[in-house]
Amino acid sequence: MFENIKPMDIEKRSFAIITELLGDTQLDPENELVIKRVIHTTADFDYVENLVFSPHAVGKGIAALREGCDIVTDTQMAKAGINKTILGRLGGEVHCFMSDPDVAAEAKERGVTRAIVSMERAAQLSRPCVFAIGNAPTALISLHELIEAGKLDPALIIGVPVGFVNVVESKELFLDSPVPHIIARGRKGGSNVAAAICNAMLYQIMR
């Protein structure tokens, strides 16, 4: 009943099955490992169509991570899922300000989401950052405003919030943006997808 397979071979076999199931579907070679890792994480082949990449977004993300850039995310789940061992070896770290007590206090006082305050904090980091947004559309909207106002110049925006209120629209903000971006069009996405995209890039640098 069960396939007898060594622990270290499970992932390789999974990717082989995904490739088989993709059949004749052609993937852009630069984006292929990102798309396949998202499918590996979700078992959802809709991401073949949903994921949109600005020109050389993956290459630019990999270059930034290789130079030791940090990752900012909007959930503790994405932070938990990102491979911090590889990121750390490259000189980077993951930031998530969502649970900081002063972020919560400021958000409550201003009547805005914690995600907005978190992104404003992140814009003050002195290092270049990849933003991996898997949950809050307000984080993406805030990032868009900070970029428009010239207050932020991110290395890459991974915009993959999931949900039903303002999610689709927040992602569409970036579709024509000159900022390097990887967006999951539509309602789907999530912290797991955000982490998977980061890891797909990290694993291409170092395994």
Place this chain on the structure above:
Amino acid sequence: MFENIKPMDIEKRSFAIITELLGDTQLDPENELVIKRVIHTTADFDYVENLVFSPHAVGKGIAALREGCDIVTDTQMAKAGINKTILGRLGGEVHCFMSDPDVAAEAKERGVTRAIVSMERAAQLSRPCVFAIGNAPTALISLHELIEAGKLDPALIIGVPVGFVNVVESKELFLDSPVPHIIARGRKGGSNVAAAICNAMLYQIMR
């Protein structure tokens, strides 16, 4: 373009949209909030069909959590996603043994997955537990063996690993089990789904 909505109202509005999109689909009232929270987490309506509940699994899970049982999970992501504030107020905590150095060492020595060793550790906990498995089919297989051997009597098994190798089969092990279970049939699932199911139960106890 964006719906103007207060942060505290976003979740309520999301659930209203999910209800609207479900249309005439009838959900078992006992399972409704679990199914809707999984859809809220994934934007994937396949879970209406995929999620299988043993009789009163949700009620039994809620009863166990209310009495202060612990939750054991197979990923740091699920641990990060579970509402530990509510769980703690009820007297429970979340365990994830996957990253423990001695678990990794033992798994390597025996040539088995860390998930198997983690579940064996969990079976030694003296407290009743809900198991929330979102990643490793070998964790589910191990739990099934421990139960069959009379070494484990879990309060509830949430079996929602995602993937392509032994995943579907590992979940089917529980479909006829007398042990209370919530299973996501097929390839889909994930740490986010495991956490969402735990939180759906925790939120029904306390908000």
